[in-house]
Amino acid sequence: MADKQKGNMSVGEAGKKGGETRKQELGHEGYQELGQKGGQRVRELVEEGKKTQGKS
Numbered sequence: 001m002a003d004k005q006k007g008n009m010s011v012g013e014a015g016k017k018g019g020e021t022r023k024q025e026l027g028h029e030g031y032q033e034l035g036q037k038g039g040q041r042v043r044e045l046v047e048e049g050k051k052t053q054g055k056s
Contacts, residue, residue, distance in 0.1 A: 022034075
């Protein structure tokens, strides 16, 4: 997949840089907790989608 270029950095490079910065801000445990919260939200959305699909 090609990254979109805008300025000197690709979108992928910018995302990686932002993720690394956020990890430094939160520390290992905080970054891990953030990932768990994101994973939980994805599971909730998948369940909501399954319920909605079943009602169609």
